[in-house]
Amino acid sequence: MLAKDYYECVVCGRKFPVGQGIVLSKGGYTLHFHSSKCASKFLKLLLERLDEGCASPALKEVLEELSKVRASRVKEKKI
Numbered sequence: 292m293l294a295k296d297y298y299e300c301v302v303c304g305r306k307f308p309v310g311q312g313i314v315l316s317k318g319g320y321t322l323h324f325h326s327s328k329c330a331s332k333f334l335k336l337l338l339e340r341l342d343e344g345c346a347s348p349a350l351k352e353v354l355e356e357l358s359k360v361r362a363s364r365v366k367e368k369k370i
């Protein structure tokens with residue numbers, strides 16, 4: 292397999308095949324994570340650095356969205 296068929300994890304540097312791991316793009320950056328553990332580590336570091344004014348609205352939106360998903364799952368179980 293050619294070298295371009297591999298991504299490099301931005302956290303630990305491990306190389307992994309395209310199609311595996313987690314790939315996220317935002318703000319002109321494409322982030323590659325070989326595992327959810329590395330993605331979690333990056334998320335923690337990112338949140339520590341994010342400005343509150345920037346982070347709070349996005350956090351609120353995501354928490355509300357996930358709350359709705361949890362509520363609909365509970366409804367499905369009851370039916």
Ligand SMILES: [Zn+2]
Pocket residue numbers: 300301302303304305324325326329
């Ligand atoms: Zn990694």
